[in-house]
Amino acid sequence: MLSYLVHRILIMIPTLLTISALIFIIIQLPPGDYLETYIAELESQGANIDPEKIQFLREQYGLDKPMIVQYAYWVGGLLQGDMGYSFEYSLPVSQIIGDKLLFTFLVAFASVLFTYIVAFPIGVYSATHQYSWADYGLTLIGFLGLATPHFLLALVLLYVFNRYFGISIGGLMEPEFIDQSWTFDKILSVMQHLIVPTIVIGTAGTAGMIRRLRANLLDELQKQYVVTARAKGLAPLKLLIKYPLRMSLNPFISDIGHLLPELVSGSVIVSVVMSLPTTGPMLLRSLQSQDMYLAGSFLMFLAMLTVIGMFVSDLALAVLDPRIRLHGGATK
Amino acid sequence: MIEHRYPPAELTRDYVRAGFGLVVTGVPLLSMHASPVIMWVLAVFAALFAIFGVRTAIRHMTIVRVDGAGIAAVGPMGVSIDWNDLGRMALSYYSTRRDRTRGWMQLRLSGGGRTLRLDSTVEGFRDIVAIAARHAELKRLELNSATIGNLAALGIEVHTPAAAAEPGRA
Numbered sequence: 001m002l003s004y005l006v007h008r009i010l011i012m013i014p015t016l017l018t019i020s021a022l023i024f025i026i027i028q029l030p031p032g033d034y035l036e037t038y039i040a041e042l043e044s045q046g047a048n049i050d051p052e053k054i055q056f057l058r059e060q061y062g063l064d065k066p067m068i069v070q071y072a073y074w075v076g077g078l079l080q081g082d083m084g085y086s087f088e089y090s091l092p093v094s095q096i097i098g099d100k101l102l103f104t105f106l107v108a109f110a111s112v113l114f115t116y117i118v119a120f121p122i123g124v125y126s127a128t129h130q131y132s133w134a135d136y137g138l139t140l141i142g143f144l145g146l147a148t149p150h151f152l153l154a155l156v157l158l159y160v161f162n163r164y165f166g167i168s169i170g171g172l173m174e175p176e177f178i179d180q181s182w183t184f185d186k187i188l189s190v191m192q193h194l195i196v197p198t199i200v201i202g203t204a205g206t207a208g209m210i211r212r213l214r215a216n217l218l219d220e221l222q223k224q225y226v227v228t229a230r231a232k233g234l235a236p237l238k239l240l241i242k243y244p245l246r247m248s249l250n251p252f253i254s255d256i257g258h259l260l261p262e263l264v265s266g267s268v269i270v271s272v273v274m275s276l277p278t279t280g281p282m283l284l285r286s287l288q289s290q291d292m293y294l295a296g297s298f299l300m301f302l303a304m305l306t307v308i309g310m311f312v313s314d315l316a317l318a319v320l321d322p323r324i325r326l327h328g329g330a331t332k
Numbered sequence: 333m334i335e336h337r338y339p340p341a342e343l344t345r346d347y348v349r350a351g352f353g354l355v356v357t358g359v360p361l362l363s364m365h366a367s368p369v370i371m372w373v374l375a376v377f378a379a380l381f382a383i384f385g386v387r388t389a390i391r392h393m394t395i396v397r398v399d400g401a402g403i404a405a406v407g408p409m410g411v412s413i414d415w416n417d418l419g420r421m422a423l424s425y426y427s428t429r430r431d432r433t434r435g436w437m438q439l440r441l442s443g444g445g446r447t448l449r450l451d452s453t454v455e456g457f458r459d460i461v462a463i464a465a466r467h468a469e470l471k472r473l474e475l476n477s478a479t480i481g482n483l484a485a486l487g488i489e490v491h492t493p494a495a496a497a498e499p500g501r502a
Contacts, residue, residue: 080370
């Protein structure tokens with residue numbers, strides 16, 4: 001395992017460096033920079049701009065330097081926990097993000113938990129009771145979950161929870177707790193408000209995962225070794241847990257890598273609709289305004305989630321099933 | 333008695349990996365005033381690369397001896413296991429690639445309260461595994477499905493109690 005860990009970490013380092021370079025280049029690709037967008041905005045409003053002030057700002061933000069220097073400055077800062085400076089907010093990025101990262105993690109974590117807790121038993125039940133009424137019903141719910149737009153489900157659930165449970169619309173806590181220190185009541189309020197976004201963001205992932213787990217488990221259940229084990233009198237539950245379920249878990253685990261960034265980036269629209277204080281809406285705004293350090297830091301955060309997610313899922317797979325696969329996935 | 337060693341080319345590669353990892357994680361750790369979280373992550377990674385470097389050095393000095401009585405890794409932190417004491421055998425396969433190719437195997441043998449680990453980079457790895465599998469078979473040890481699959485990939489057939497019901501063997 002030590003060799004595997006070392007190999008895996010050594011791959012992560014150039015991967016993150018390459019991603020950071022790509023992010024920086026892509027953010028710089030549109031013509032102009034934040035200041036030019038800002039000047040155009042002011043000019044359209046009829047304001048006079050002092051060229052000396054613009055030159056001063058350009059030097060101050062390092063926008064007059066070559067791209068490679070700006071990149072080195074940004075990456076060096078990231079290593080020291082300094083995510084750069086937001087032009088739009090005139091504040092350090094870390095200061096702007098603040099609690100938003102915490103709430104983003106909270107919503108993402110709750111959604112992952114929801115996805116796994118709901119998808120796992122339903123997927124197993126659907127596969128072991130194939131073509132039963134329950135299987136058809138759960139499959140229908142799964143397809144509905146896949147097909148329903150996030151924002152629509154969010155609006156419906158907001159109405160239901162407000163109408164029948166008295167939970168205020170939008171946000172991740174009651175308005176009176178915003179900017180207050182953490183108390184038990186505030187935590188309780190956050191927990192209550194977490195239910196709707198968790199269901200909304202987790203539903204699509206849950207539906208997809210149910211389908212994948214069902215399909216994988218069905219594949220395994222139809223293999224000859226299961227028939228042999230049944231013929232030998234192995235108890236159905238023991239057989240299910242010991243062999244087919246374990247084999248069908250691999251794609252389930254490898255999904256962790258994609259799940260984390262998808263939950264964060266996929267929740268942007270939901271966050272806007274539900275006024276969630278997460279990083280999503282800010283990412284959208286920073287990309288629109290070419291606020292490069294803010295946008296770059298967000299995208300780097302998403303990339304890190306992907307890389308960490310893949311690392312965790314690869315480690316879990318290496319522990320659970322350290323098996324050689326030959327000829328395009330067939331296990332010899 | 334047959335003796336095996338880790339080949340110098342493989343050891344050199346591992347030394348390079350350990351050194352590169354230590355430089356990449358250690359230099360920022362020592363020269364920058366990073367945030368505590370980043371410092372901790374870098375410190376853990378640096379420690380991991382240092383341990384890997386030490387393990388490579390130990391392997392450099394280790395000779396694996398196999399005979400009819402048992403198997404021994406002779407060198408610093410050496411371990412020996414008598415075949416009579418063999419209580420567990422596991423053969424794992426690791427790959428960092430998506431298609432799971434170009435990986436390596438690790439043989440883990442336990443017995444008498446001791447554990448011996450050998451990577452497939454050691455000379456004569458297949459022969460060592462074949463001998464260990466034969467003794468596991470004689471002792472009727474239960475092998476997990478991954479081990480049985482990996483043995484089959486090396487062309488080694490085993491007939492243990494669990495093998496009959498294992499996936500891919502029915």
